[in-house]
Amino acid sequence: MKASILIISKNRKEELSVxxxxxGTLVDISIYEVLVLLDGCSDGSEELVHQFNWVIWTVxxxxxxxxxxxxxxxxxxxxxxxxxxxxxxxxLHSDFIEQTVxxxxxxxxxxxxxxxxxxxxxxxxTEALLKCESRQEDYFTNDFIGCGFAxxxxxxxxxxxxxxxxxxxxxxxxxxxxxIAKGFEILYSNKIKVNHRVNREVRKITGQNYFRFxxxxxxxxxxxxxxxxxxxxxxVKLYWHNFRKYALTDYRCFKIFFKIIFEVSINLPRIxxxxxxxxxxxxxxxxxxxxLKF
Numbered sequence: 001m002k003a004s005i006l007i008i009s010k011n012r013k014e015e016l017s018v019x020x021x022x023x024g025t026l027v028d029i030s031i032y033e034v035l036v037l038l039d040g041c042s043d044g045s046e047e048l049v050h051q052f053n054w055v056i057w058t059v060x061x062x063x064x065x066x067x068x069x070x071x072x073x074x075x076x077x078x079x080x081x082x083x084x085x086x087x088x089x090x091x092l093h094s095d096f097i098e099q100t101v102x103x104x105x106x107x108x109x110x111x112x113x114x115x116x117x118x119x120x121x122x123x124x125x126t127e128a129l130l131k132c133e134s135r136q137e138d139y140f141t142n143d144f145i146g147c148g149f150a151x152x153x154x155x156x157x158x159x160x161x162x163x164x165x166x167x168x169x170x171x172x173x174x175x176x177x178x179x180i181a182k183g184f185e186i187l188y189s190n191k192i193k194v195n196h197r198v199n200r201e202v203r204k205i206t207g208q209n210y211f212r213f214x215x216x217x218x219x220x221x222x223x224x225x226x227x228x229x230x231x232x233x234x235x236v237k238l239y240w241h242n243f244r245k246y247a248l249t250d251y252r253c254f255k256i257f258f259k260i261i262f263e264v265s266i267n268l269p270r271i272x273x274x275x276x277x278x279x280x281x282x283x284x285x286x287x288x289x290x291x292l293k294f
Contacts, residue, residue: 001033002031002080002097003097005034006073007084008069008087009036010039010069011045012087016045017048018090019086020034023090023091024052027097032079035058035077036056038057040062056076066146067163067166070162080153081100081152083150088198089117089148091194104152111151112187114144114145114149114186114189114292116132116192117145118132118195120195121197125195137190141187142290144186151179159179161175169219171219177282180286188293210253213246214256225271226276227278227283228277239257242257243257
């Protein structure tokens with residue numbers, strides 16, 4: 001089997017249903033497999049198991065977090081290439097798998113392909129495509145985002161997989177640094193596009209930005225502790241930046257900031273068990289690479 005499509009979902013039944021319906025119209029399910037893990041859902045997402053009987057389902061009764069869920073699901077895939085999507089993201093072209101395979105064939109040393117993310121709610125895929133860059137572009141980068149990417153299974157098998165010591169936000173960076181440390185490249189290509197159906201205003205109103213702020217601060221700290229030979233300087237810079245930019249200007253961020261310091265202190269012995277410092281030359285290479293376009 002050439003490719004497997006993998007999705008993690010938690011309490012987003014409607015979004016997942018839309019995504020699976022779109023995949024069903026784009027993908028020949030007699031050739032490719034679609035795997036979905038429900039991460040301890042309480043919104044009736046399990047009802048989709050009967051509606052989409054062509055999906056290979058993993059249903060967890062208790063949530064383990066997005067990264068650990070990916071760690072659980074990805075080894076089950078049979079495809080040569082693993083295509084990761086968010087439950088609220090779908091490809092915008094019917095040939096996205098062929099495009100993915102073609103890029104992997106063209107770039108033999110590429111371990112991960114990062115797709116172009118088109119954020120927003122649109123009335124049609126045609127409208128979403130109008131928001132895309134007109135000029136096609138491929139370049140090597142230092143990261144990818146979970147809403148749309150592809151990875152060689154053989155590469156995934158030689159790294160530690162998605163980290164179980166991170167819950168959500170930042171797990172992609174951990175996979176990225178391990179892939180580059182193994183001598184592979186990460187390619188950004190806007191030839192393959194996914195519509196990430198997020199409403200930024202709703203996220204802001206519901207406080208999801210505060211949730212993300214805390215998770216990213218904590219998980220960035222863990223990232224430095226696990227992968228950097230001398231993490232202290234990077235951690236101090238991280239906290240100073242977030243204190244000045246967010247904690248000093250927003251009281252909720254201020255409270256989250258000090259809550260995270262406490263959580264990191266408590267969890268330090270657990271996180272240090274996963275410490276595997278990366279060669280400094282790998283860190284230098286990652287810093288020299290262009291970042292993703294958002």
